[in-house]
Amino acid sequence: MLKAGLLLLALFIGLALLVQLKKLQSFDEGIAQKIFKTRSKSKTQLMLFFTALGRPRGFIVIIFLLAFVPGFRTSVLLPAGIALGFVWVSAYLLKRLIKRPRPKGQRLVEERDHSFPSYHATCSSTLFCCVALGGSSLYPLLTGLFMAISLVMAGMIGYSRIYLGIHYLSDVLGGWFLGTGFALILQWFLTTNSIL
Template sequence: MNKRIIWLVVMPVILFAMLAVCIYAGITIRFEGWFYGEAVENMSPVLTAMMKVITHLGDPITVIVFCLSLFLAPKTRRTIALPTSAVVIMSGVFNVLLKQIFARGRPNVLRLISETGYSFPSGHAMINASLYVMLILMIIRYLGSFSRKLFLSSLCIALAGLIGFSRVYLGVHYASDVLGGWLFGAAISLLVYSLWNGRQAKIKNSDF
């Protein structure tokens, strides 16, 4: 693993740690209040229904079903199924551990859905960040068409962003919870992809 890859993996973790310090120093309170206010300023029944649908797209069961489906298709089974499933599992495990470490309570605001447990980092944001970052890396690796790469990568970014926003809108997470989840989830994907890519290169070289 070269230094550039190491920095790509380590930097999100460093930013995550800095964010955690800012949270517990109270530095993020004003920003979080402003962001939540902006998120719910135009709250409506239609938008709330949409946010509930979007947040369910990021539910663990939805992500698990998606990962299992990758093993059913021959092309994805041989390429992206294993590393994608690995980052989802790792994100889930690390999220449980991190929530126990930080033990941050959920926002004391109107909750439009029921959630239990600690708040930081957001599990939905973390798991889906790891999923979609890995998918983007695989899209870049395997798709030849630039237009298809751009479209599908943009779709992944949009979905991850909307799922994260929905958690704040629905009142179950602070914006910093979502940001922390994105950072740590991205770090996991970058680490797994770099290790997987190195292994693929060794396998390819051993065939010659």
């Protein structure tokens, strides 16, 4: 768990450097154009739903519901709360340090702050990594289910940001690397020190 978390944070740093040096701009714009061509009215409604889940109100609802699952308050929500606080502040500071402008044109919603890393991708990957790890430790027979749900939820929230025209692929990947990397390291620390 520790090695995987450190690897993801190293990938995040490498990606951040490439973004800062503007080495991924053409690639990111090309991917975005391909995704825009798949837009439809029904798909847009679905993407708006997933983007709303990645906002603070959506997280509050998800966390409220998770609190009713037996054992999740300690095994999932405790590490998720610590991790979310850390990655939110980290993403906030990194956005102001890197100052990558958001994509222009073809936006279906508006955002005001900088683009890299995506808050939605960072926070959703953090929360759902904690759900997958904590849920699997509590209910080992449901490991596959927890992993699948977590991947789909974090994946769709991140994808929705590109689809809606307000993030690049590298913004979302950066968020996933940062959020998942920190969640893995925190989970390793809490487990190793018998806190969980």
